[in-house]
Amino acid sequence: MWSNAKDRALRDRAAQVIPGGMYGHQSTVLMPEGFPQFFTRSDGTRITDADGNTYIDFMCAYGPNLLGYQHPRVMAAIERQQALSDTSTGPSPLIVDLAEALVGMISHADWAMFCKNGSDATTMALMTARAYRGKRKVLVATGAYHGSLPWSTPRPGGVVAEDRAHLIYYTYNDPQALADAVKQAGDDLAGIFATPFRHDTFHDQTLPDAEYARAARRLADEHDALLVVDDVRAGFRMSRDCSWETIGVRPDLSAWGKVLGNGQPISALLGNDRAREAAANIFVTGSYWFSAVPMAAALETLRIVRETDYLEHMQIIGELFRSALTGQATGYGFTLRHTGPETLPMVLFEEDPDFRLGYAFCAAAMKRGVYLSPYHNMFINAAMTEADIAETLEATGAAFEEIKQNRDTLQPSQVLMALMEA
């Protein structure tokens, strides 16, 4: 019997010692009522909350879980390196091995720099683009998330206008909007940022239009600016290469994170020779950027990425999830919009402008052991099996039945409505 008594007690304590009770993307403040905030176990495809309820986890730590939690080969690499050295007075030789491994795998990359947050990698890309020719303007798509530092955080608190003084916004997938933004930058264009596909929170996802991507490449070249693909969220879930390699467009820089060490804290900026000198001229660092254990985990993760069918397996599982869930919804009288790559699905309900159906559906699935998000793209991991999807469908079938019964009494999330009005 599902209960959240311990989770509620922990929330009461957290409210005393953490501002707002929790912060950041893992706060459940926007999730449906009753979603667990605290987890005690993570294993394979499953997470267990503080009350002992176990879920099939379609969030995968918001990305990092690529191969399954506690993957035995990655854990063995972690333990081996932990016995030798981790955070020390200099990097281990693994930093060279890891840079070589990435340069060998990512077609556009001639070099790598490692850091901790996705925001570190995107900010290093921003700085490198500006250092490249001393120009300042950077183009980003409206609504795109490139991290939570002042230049890109989605909320206004603590941000001053100057933090974004030289950003110009364009509409994703719109070559004309991009050309207009380039024109606006004049002779001051430093770089163009793009996510590999449009994966904005609360929105249907859109795959990249090849014409738009080629226009971004061409405009960057024409203006001697750098093209940046932010692969922090999608990396290694669309390709074993940079995600835009699937549409034949190579950036100068790409930002990576999340999956690199299958959950170990490591992110990276990769670049080509054109951007090398600029990257060498920025001063960026962090206390734990040279730690060896995350690099050992990343080397093993990359080996598995190269040597196994993890990607094709995730694509099969993701496609099964998509087709089965969409079909199941139809049977209960609902229409789903299941968008984006099959390995990074966004699932929204048709005719659900205030998300009340999505919220009620995810809450009902959660209480039956399946952790889904009603507003953020989800993540498939390589440990998922057809049996996991079958078990998921049992829960989602019951959840569709429940919201079909309750449909007329459902209310929208008040927290969500307050956010949307703000």
Place this chain on the structure above:
Amino acid sequence: MWSNAKDRALRDRAAQVIPGGMYGHQSTVLMPEGFPQFFTRSDGTRITDADGNTYIDFMCAYGPNLLGYQHPRVMAAIERQQALSDTSTGPSPLIVDLAEALVGMISHADWAMFCKNGSDATTMALMTARAYRGKRKVLVATGAYHGSLPWSTPRPGGVVAEDRAHLIYYTYNDPQALADAVKQAGDDLAGIFATPFRHDTFHDQTLPDAEYARAARRLADEHDALLVVDDVRAGFRMSRDCSWETIGVRPDLSAWGKVLGNGQPISALLGNDRAREAAANIFVTGSYWFSAVPMAAALETLRIVRETDYLEHMQIIGELFRSALTGQATGYGFTLRHTGPETLPMVLFEEDPDFRLGYAFCAAAMKRGVYLSPYHNMFINAAMTEADIAETLEATGAAFEEIKQNRDTLQPSQVLMALMEA
């Protein structure tokens, strides 16, 4: 016999796949010729480089090594938590335990938020100060290091003027300079930043003047702004509390990192109730900020901080190092300026304006098994014993003898000279 053949081979490979061959504070580009770049082992007080040379390490990973590398109690906590959960879809209950532990130990703190880099914590402090009353101006001491994001990185590459549009600089320890800067901020003062003592690279360190610290507190109060102590570098090496507690001044916010998990990647912003709402109104997050293993390591580190004499022991060892090294130098005809708290010593040579003595001394000590810095403050750790200091003094005695013999032929570091002229 000391050799660096493997290190040189690794550097050659690194030059191909890492911009400039290495980056950040752990690059040896500014260190004396021959300093090892790559390390394979870290244990207790010692580090071993890629060629198998072992050193008594006075850099302590530039701070994180507080208790000794591979501390058995911390490693046991890491292993226990690693078997359960680390980076997952939500934090573990340990985040609440850890916030409670810090609130219980740090007098000014009513709450905590966790992150990865020191720069994350200082930037969260900057954003919180601005979110507090919607004001913008932030005072920082000239030359102080608060991280490597564009608003504070010490080098100009990739930085635009707007990144620092609302920063006002003042001279550390100068109450009048602080008052002038406050005046300059007018009615737009958001916050005042201070390191607990002056610990700028290449400079003698200066302990905080109590009048200056009290002026900072008073001016912040008078202008309804927040006072921030950046304890990332000095935390838990001056006190078991915020470092300014030693002079009786409590900030609204303090930034922590490095030592918190004895090398595990975790940093934190702590604050009082006055700053709570502002902190809840900034959106900051990171892929690995909620990972449980670093929090388990931090909880164990804090237990050791509370329950052992680690601090008094480090102070005794640091004072022994200071008095013995200074006296030894005198015997060889050199005068040292050994400044700062005994647990965070900066050692510079008198009459050494281009650092040639310091560089040659550190190079000679390094080849005899002692890793010192000629331009950055060093760090004592709690695993160091009197025997370590005795062994250190054998190496430094021979190093003083060597530079006394070579004194007339020493040359300054060309890389350093180029930096200083730039």
